[in-house]
Amino acid sequence: MSMVLCPNCEEYTEATLGVEKEVYNVRGEPIEIEAEVVICQKCGEKIFDEERDSRNLEIAYDHYREKHNLLSPDEIRTIREKYGLSQRSLSRLLGWGEITVHRYESGAIQDNVHDSTLRLIENSENMQKFFEAKRNKLPPYTATRLEKRIADFLQEDIEQSFQVCFERLVSHQHVDLTSGFKEYDLEKLKNMILYLLKRLDGVLSVKLNKLLWYCDFLHFKETSVSITGTQYVRFQYGPVPNRYYFIIDIMQDEKLLDKSEIPFQTKDGTQQGEEFTALVEPDKSLFTEKEIQVMDFIADTFRNYTSTAIKEKSHQETAYLKCKDRDIMSYENAKELSLSLTK
């Protein structure tokens, strides 16, 4: 090690590094750390070293933060940078002293309430609420930029939750009798929906899910595999693709289809129903000739059926009768379907 001036020996001596337990007082609390110290080789005394001392203090602060579950300076900087704000802008937005964030990022220990606030705004939705209430604290240019940034994060959150939901959808599917021995193919399902909507020039939601079911089940009856690998759940009002509304939401989000409320007739009088129309052409290249044939046949067979009529017909199918509400319907019973292509 280098030569240092030992105040005890009053001369330059050789010094070594040692480790020693030291107790620092952090916010009135004793925090013990393994401190690095410089020791004079000649007299064995500790020599004060400013740089090393401030480093030890930092370590004590880290221990304190860890003990009290406070954000580290790095974590605080990361939250600030997420929103592209300067230290000063963030301080202003939060209504703190101008240099407060600067102090925290430089290692000063934050106040507990400030810590909670920082954790809160880490979440984009909370930040948006905060921002809406305090936007006048920021210069207009900064406010506009931050607003856009928050909106981007919120959009990302939505996409992420879509992704999670989608992964759940796919991972819960199996290539067996619940899926018609076909791997789940969301692209194909979306295009089957578009195909039927185009061919029938718009379809009510409650009718569409039964058309999809008939397509997959009839194709299974004819060829022993379904078209889309979709699982269908038995509901009181008929068979419905698993996570049907999630899929419709995706399609609406991707501007593939449009929803509108229209009145329709049932036994109990007029009701409001959702009608879907296709906004884009289906990709027919995804389908085999046989699959197209099945979809055309189902669309044309049920063209003039009301939602109630197709619901009642589906209720008489063995596949429907043989399971209970909320069950996944087995393709096994597709062989007893009342429809056949060859007929």
Ligand SMILES: [Zn+2]
């Ligand atoms: Zn000495």
